[in-house]
Amino acid sequence: MKYLCLIYDDEKKLGSMTKGEADAFMGEYMAYTESVKTSGHYLGGNALQPVATATSVRVRNGKMSATDGPFAETKEQLGGYYLIEAKDLNEAISVASRIPSAKIGTIEVRPIMVH
């Protein structure tokens, strides 16, 4: 089974970290990524630029509109993702629970639809 682990962080909280804290947090992410590569769970993953850089695109009645990025007022924003391989949801939850942001934000674990 493939699962997408969507990482929701509070950007304000991340932004208020001291340089030392931010470096330590990045270090945790690098160690985590290494560990899931070694364990064979890792299929892919990326960090995203802050939500201020986002653009929402919609087509309505054939007309395209592009507007400034989504729901900036919500507390937690999508900050990155991992695509993982796990044998079932319990294993996926266990892998997701070790993502560094799980301690400060929320990880949403979504199974990939199989066709």
Added chain:
Amino acid sequence: MPDCPWSPGPSGPGHFLGVTGVALSAMSDIQSRVDAIYRAESRRVLATLIRLLGDFDLAEEAVHDAFIAAVEQWPREGMPANPRAWLVSAGRFKAIDTLRRRARFDASLGALAIHLESTMAAAPETEIVEDDRLRLIFTCCHPALPPDGQVALTLREVCGLTTEEIARAFLTAAPTVAQRIVRAKAKIRDATIPYQVPGFEDLPSRLDAVLHVVYLVFNEGYSPSSGESITRGDLSREAIRLGRVLVELLAAPEAMGLLALMLIHESRRDARSTPDGDTVLLEQQDRALWDRHLIAEGESLVERAISSRRFGPYTLQAAIAAVHASAPTANETDWAQIAGLYDVLARADPTPVVALNRAVAIAMRDGPEAGLVEIDRVLAGGELDDYLWAHSARADLCRRLGRVDEAKTAYARARALARQGPERRFLERRIAELARARPRT
């Protein structure tokens, strides 16, 4: 329990009716034995088939088909030595047949059928693990499912309650419950929630949802949501059995507390209704009818749970039940201790039903006036508007205070909410007694 699904209907096994009288009586004997086996074993057969087939809906169909096969074959070939193993094996064959038929439209199912058949040859029939029911319980109570879905699914799959029975236990509509069950099953399938007992570290954190479900099942058996009979011992015994399995497996204080609570309530089964099925309230019960063995077992579990210092609401409720159980007569009940335990419970578990019971205990300790103040505070919250015992308790306190009109109104409200014959008759007796009483002046 739901109606037995193989009961002869237009498409049922009605062809038996054409055979001789001897065969007919043998058949009805087999039919009643199949009925008994259905009640005792259908959930275990289901739990095992879910493990073997990996799919709730396919397993449910397989259980249904297996029992139809039993009704057809057992009168002809005799009862198998191990009916449960026979049913599991028959259910597995039926599921493979079903997948083969469907494979004409969906080729991937053909591969699944072949896979199931090959694993079947490898697995001996005796491989029916008692743990399957525990697997089923923990899967139905998985934290990735919404809480109301966990409870509905467990009552449906583990205990075999109908959607309507679950709806009444929840004070909600049947289509809502049906939808919760469908969604929960879909999530188990689509998110691949595994069919397993959680590992040692996860076990305690997964326990709360399970205990809550066991408690609801016990209550459904102890005071069922509808029907003539006041108790359905099979459900209560089922909940107690589940409780014993959990205590044995986990030795967790709250599992002990819940088991103790159920045992002490169960000890009063024979005393709480008349031979006609009418309700006998705790204070009027013949305490000689209480089962002392169950009480002793419950008390020792309460002591073990409390001495762990990691107990919670179930242990507190069990401790309250134990105080009642230790009073030689109703008048000798230690209401001060009970009210004190309710104070602690109301902090640990601040729900309106606990607040209602605390109010009743305060009425017993400090008099009906003090209790009525508390009950009216609870009722003002509005969450117990449809809870008949809230209105019945208010009516009783008003009656004791001589406020007859208020008592009548509250009893009438409770009567309108009663779904069970014995509850209705109890409330009607109270209303009739009030009609004879004269208001205090």
